[in-house]
Amino acid sequence: MATPLSLDILGIGNAIVDVLARADDAFLAAQGMTKGAMALIDTERAERIYAAMAPGVENSGGSVANSCAVAAALGAKVGYLGKVADDPLGAVFRHDITAIGAHFPTAPLVGGAPTARCLILVTPDGQRTMNTFLGACVTFGEQDLDQDAIAAAKVTYLEGYLFDPPAAQAAFHRAARIARAAGRRVAISLSDPFCVGRHRAAFRDFVRNEADILFANEHEVTALYEVASFEEAVELAAKDVSFAALTRSEKGSVVVEGDKRVAVPAQPTKLVDSTGAGDAYAAGFLAALTRGKPVWECGRWGSIAAAEVISHFGARPQADLKALIGI
Numbered sequence: 001m002a003t004p005l006s007l008d009i010l011g012i013g014n015a016i017v018d019v020l021a022r023a024d025d026a027f028l029a030a031q032g033m034t035k036g037a038m039a040l041i042d043t044e045r046a047e048r049i050y051a052a053m054a055p056g057v058e059n060s061g062g063s064v065a066n067s068c069a070v071a072a073a074l075g076a077k078v079g080y081l082g083k084v085a086d087d088p089l090g091a092v093f094r095h096d097i098t099a100i101g102a103h104f105p106t107a108p109l110v111g112g113a114p115t116a117r118c119l120i121l122v123t124p125d126g127q128r129t130m131n132t133f134l135g136a137c138v139t140f141g142e143q144d145l146d147q148d149a150i151a152a153a154k155v156t157y158l159e160g161y162l163f164d165p166p167a168a169q170a171a172f173h174r175a176a177r178i179a180r181a182a183g184r185r186v187a188i189s190l191s192d193p194f195c196v197g198r199h200r201a202a203f204r205d206f207v208r209n210e211a212d213i214l215f216a217n218e219h220e221v222t223a224l225y226e227v228a229s230f231e232e233a234v235e236l237a238a239k240d241v242s243f244a245a246l247t248r249s250e251k252g253s254v255v256v257e258g259d260k261r262v263a264v265p266a267q268p269t270k271l272v273d274s275t276g277a278g279d280a281y282a283a284g285f286l287a288a289l290t291r292g293k294p295v296w297e298c299g300r301w302g303s304i305a306a307a308e309v310i311s312h313f314g315a316r317p318q319a320d321l322k323a324l325i326g327i
Contacts, residue, residue: 005152007103008076008290009283012145012175013064013159014137015082015097015106016116017089020275020314021056023121028129035123038130038192040164046133049119059314060096061118062137063191064159066276066315070283070305072100073321076290079103079149085136089115105146109136126271126310134164141167142174150175151182154290155213157282160191160220163199176210185242187213189282190220197223207240213289214244215282221246230254234261243295245285245302247278255285255299264299267307276315280305284325301325 028035031049041049050056068078080097084090086108093115097104116135122128140162150156156179162168176186188211190196196203203224207214214237216224221233221244230248237244237256244256252266284305288298304325305317312318 005103005148006077007079007149007153009068009071009155009157009286010079010081010149010153011064011068011157011159012081012162012172014062014116014134014161015065015084015093016062016118016132016137017093018059018061018118018120018275018315019050019053019056020059020120020122020273021054023054023123025123028121028123033121033129033131035129036127037194038132038161041131041133043133046117046119046131049131053119053121056119057314058092059316060093061315062159063161063189063279064157065097066279067157067283067286068097068102069100069316070280070309070321071287072102073317074284074287074301074305074325075322075327076287079153081106081144081146081149083109083136083140083144085109085113085115087114089117090136103149105149106144109139112136112139120275122273122275122313126274128273128275137162138165138168140165140171142171145171145175145178147178150178151184153179153184155185155187155286157187157286158189160189160195160203163195163203169202172206173210185212186210187215187282187286189278190214190216190224193219193223196220200224200226211240212242214241215278215285216244217247217249217278245282245299247281247306253281253299253303255295257295260295262296262299264296264303267303269307269311271310273313274310276309277306279315280309280317
């Protein structure tokens with residue numbers, strides 16, 4: 001008899017291959033990019049930017065896939081659902097996600113759009129500007145949900161970037177219902193303030209009615225609630241979810257649980273590349289939470305993981321995270 005599937009975290013997100021390269025502010029301006037933002041681009045623009053970029057480093061990426069990699073490095077049992085194409089980049093992604101030990105049951109897209117890629121330009125100040133061609137990602141829908149994997153996971157973690165296609169929004173709601181019916185928790189990351197702006201009402205509804213755990217940075221959470229101050233956003237988030245983990249870059253993070261507010265300091269580090277900081281923080285937080293750790297310890301794990309990831313180029317950990325945290 002097969003052993004029942006048991007997961008700590010199941011991520012659902014955009015399966016993307018990241019191409020990272022260094023660039024200066026003049027390059028961003030010449031390409032008409034908004035520094036620090038994520039823009040969705042078509043095939044033609046993807047090819048133009050790629051041709052103009054400095055030589056890049058290719059890694060499997062996508063926000064929640066990055067979180068899964070960090071959580072796995074911390075000893076969590078992880079699974080991942082996301083759509084790649086049946087093409088060479090899709091094969092690279094599948095190899096990388098399974099190599100970290102992730103359960104990845106999603107079938108590839110055959111005969112459609114190619115695997116997604118994100119062209120990430122990192123300026124000397126460590127800021128990343130992202131240009132995303134979603135390709136096969138946008139075909140992810142309810143048919144790609146693995147009910148057994150969702151029911152087997154302590155937390156199903158949903159990527160806000162995947163909120164753009166209507167089919168994926170429907171899949172999020174169904175995944176949340178499956179998780180809650182199994183007595184599991186649902187977490188969501190807001191991903192990007194522009195993404196929040198595009199779907200504010202739908203995000204607000206999902207956070208209030210479907211999510212148990214909210215991850216957002218200061219800009220995203222104030223955009224969600226349309227308030228000017230971080231403090232106002234904290235109070236509103238506290239009413240909507242059981243936990244909110246809200247990051248503020250070098251100011252650290254605030255973890256909200258009911259009436260409790262826990263301020264977690266940022267870990268000192270040298271910023272080389274901010275790509276994946278929020279992904280790593282969420283991974284550390286969830287890896288600790290699924291082990292039954294208190295919220296301040298969840299925040300500490302998140303901060304250490306984020307500090308490690310921003311200390312080098314690329315969004316996947318390079319140091320021994322278990323040793324850094326002391327587990």
